[in-house]
Amino acid sequence: MEKLVISDIPEMFDHVGQVFAERKDELCAMDAVMGDGDLGLTMSKGYGVLPGFMRDLESEGDIGRMMFKAAMKMQNTVPSTMGTLMSSGIAEAGKAFKGKTELVPADMVTYVIQFAAGIKKRGKCELGDRTILDSINAGAVKAVDYLSANPEASFSDVMAAATRGAEEGCEATRDMLPKYGKAVVHAAKAKGIVDQGALAGKYMLEGIESYFACQDQTAGL
Amino acid sequence: MLYNDPKAFREDMLKGYVAAYPDYVVEVSGGVARATKMSVGKIAVINGGGSGHYPAFCGIVGDGFMDATVVGNVFTSPSTEDVLGVARSIEQGSGIFIVGGNYAGDKMNFNMARDRLVEEDVDARSFYITDDVAAAKPEEKEKRRGNVGTFMVFKAAGAAAAAGRLV
Numbered sequence: 001m002e003k004l005v006i007s008d009i010p011e012m013f014d015h016v017g018q019v020f021a022e023r024k025d026e027l028c029a030m031d032a033v034m035g036d037g038d039l040g041l042t043m044s045k046g047y048g049v050l051p052g053f054m055r056d057l058e059s060e061g062d063i064g065r066m067m068f069k070a071a072m073k074m075q076n077t078v079p080s081t082m083g084t085l086m087s088s089g090i091a092e093a094g095k096a097f098k099g100k101t102e103l104v105p106a107d108m109v110t111y112v113i114q115f116a117a118g119i120k121k122r123g124k125c126e127l128g129d130r131t132i133l134d135s136i137n138a139g140a141v142k143a144v145d146y147l148s149a150n151p152e153a154s155f156s157d158v159m160a161a162a163t164r165g166a167e168e169g170c171e172a173t174r175d176m177l178p179k180y181g182k183a184v185v186h187a188a189k190a191k192g193i194v195d196q197g198a199l200a201g202k203y204m205l206e207g208i209e210s211y212f213a214c215q216d217q218t219a220g221l
Numbered sequence: 222m223l224y225n226d227p228k229a230f231r232e233d234m235l236k237g238y239v240a241a242y243p244d245y246v247v248e249v250s251g252g253v254a255r256a257t258k259m260s261v262g263k264i265a266v267i268n269g270g271g272s273g274h275y276p277a278f279c280g281i282v283g284d285g286f287m288d289a290t291v292v293g294n295v296f297t298s299p300s301t302e303d304v305l306g307v308a309r310s311i312e313q314g315s316g317i318f319i320v321g322g323n324y325a326g327d328k329m330n331f332n333m334a335r336d337r338l339v340e341e342d343v344d345a346r347s348f349y350i351t352d353d354v355a356a357a358k359p360e361e362k363e364k365r366r367g368n369v370g371t372f373m374v375f376k377a378a379g380a381a382a383a384a385g386r387l388v
Contacts, residue, residue, distance in 0.1 A: 036296065072301070075333075079293065079300035081326035084333070122329055181325035184357070184364065 001155055001215045004103040006063050010051040015214070016207030017047040023203050030196035034178070034186045039082055039196055046078035046086060047207070063103060068094030081181055082197060085119050085132055086204065092118025105155045109147050112140040112162045112205065123180070130176035130183070130190065135198035138169025139205050156216050159209035166202035173198045231272055231294050238279050246282050250306030251299060254289035255282050265289070265317040266382045267307055268375055270327060271296045281372070286379040298326035304334035308345070316344035318387060320378050322367020323349040350374045 004012070020027075020043040027040035053070035060066045068091050075087035093114040097107065116136045125131045142165025143158050150157065173195035178184050183195075225233045239248045246253040252269060259265065268278055269291025278290035289311040293299035308317050319335055321327050331347050338345035351362060352370030381387040 075330075076300040076302040079298050079303070079326070079330055081298070081329065084298070084301075084326060084329045088329075088333075122333070123325070179364075 001212065001219065002104070004063075004107075004155075006058055006061065006066060006101060009063060009066065010054040010058070012208055012211040013047060013054060014051045015211035016204055017044070017051060019203050019207035019210065020044040020047045020200075027196055027200060027203075030193075030199070033189060034183045034193070034196060036080070036182065038080065039200060042078045042080050042083050043086070043200055043203075046074050046083050047204075049077050050074045050090075061101065062098065063100045064094045064097035066094070067091070067097060070094075081123075082132070082200060085123050085197075086200075088122035089115035089118040089136070092121065105153055105158050106147060108155055108158050108208070109140070109143045109162075111208075112136065112143050116140050125180050128176055129179040130173050130195045130198070131180050132195075132197040132201040134173050134176065134195065135166040135169035135201035136205070138172070139163065139166035139201070141165055142168070154216075155212040156209065159205065159212055163202065163205045163209050166198075166205050170194045170198045170202050231292060234272065235279075235292060238276065246279060249289065249310035251303030252290050252292040252307040253279050253282055254307065254311050255284065255287075257284055259288060259311070259313060260383075261313075262315050263288075263313070263385070264315050264382045264387050265308070265311045265313065266320065266379050266387070267291065267304075267311065267317065268320050268371075269293065269299050269304060269307070269331070270322065270324075271298060281375060281379075285376075285383040287375060288379075288382075298324065298330050301330045301333040301337070304331055305337060308334060308338055308343075312338075312343055312345075316346070318378060318382065319345065319347040320375060321347070321349055322371050323351045323364075324366060348378075 024040035024044045031037050031039035053073040057066040057069050071087040071090035075084055093111045096110055096114045119133050125133050139162035143162040146161035147153055174192050177187050178190050235248050239246050245256055247256050265288045267289045268287050271293040273295045281287050282290050289307045291299040291304050291307045319331050321331055328349055335345045335347045350367040350371045351365035353366045353368040356366045357364040
């Protein structure tokens, strides 16, 4: 697979939705300890409706506009903190893709970078605050490094690098204290535990990675 | 069936509330607004939050208090679209002041709506209340959440706007 066209994007997010459907109970159980207990529901619902919103907007003919508008609709469907952060990430990537009718592997690196920027901008959080930013940013750094060392990298390669980075970012949250949102109240319970928001960020990247892995498999790569 | 569909809880609750108090509130997209006319040139003041605590903010909509309130789903922040729906229903060209408790989700969604309104040339501003002294130490007081003290601030903001002293 050398490029993505607009009609491929909803299917890519279908894979993200599938990952969150499988991880729903796990995320809810983690969030019950550190937050409201609804993270798995929010993510599976939000990413469950996103591909449909995108398909409705395919006639825009512009990947960026489609992603931005669909992200806004997703935010309206799941307006909780993590729903808003996820949609802010997608919307920010959408802004960077404005006018694009196809994406190449380097654009997926841009996607992860912009996703992190969107979260930081809207959530006003910093690295080390024990949030989703800690996994997504680590994923972005790894993907950038991988691409600069391997300019001919495939979609699967860059997303695998992003997921590996996010995994490391998740592990790093075990030693971080929450400084943001309701988790602050439960700070004493955070030690040694992966942040559930950071993990949701990793699952989002895993979903995209699984889409490209499926495409490679279909193509017999 | 002996009970309503839980998925339509917010909508059903709002319909019931405005039907019970038609002299005070009307339903608007995303929440309720005052049924009485606002004076010309008055800055609109709105607040908002999730549902689940009653009558809460719907009960403080009126002259000298909140001009409208945004109603989210049960213990969930209202969406940006909800805030925009309420803001557009009440703002009359003199600007709008959004006041809320310092909750991460509420704050993000209210600020996104505020930014969208500013892009539409509406003078929209927001302020978040941090009165809960148990939520964070004094050196991190900006992280404190809003609690019962929010009502005094809502009243003060509403009264100041009604008296033309909110600038």
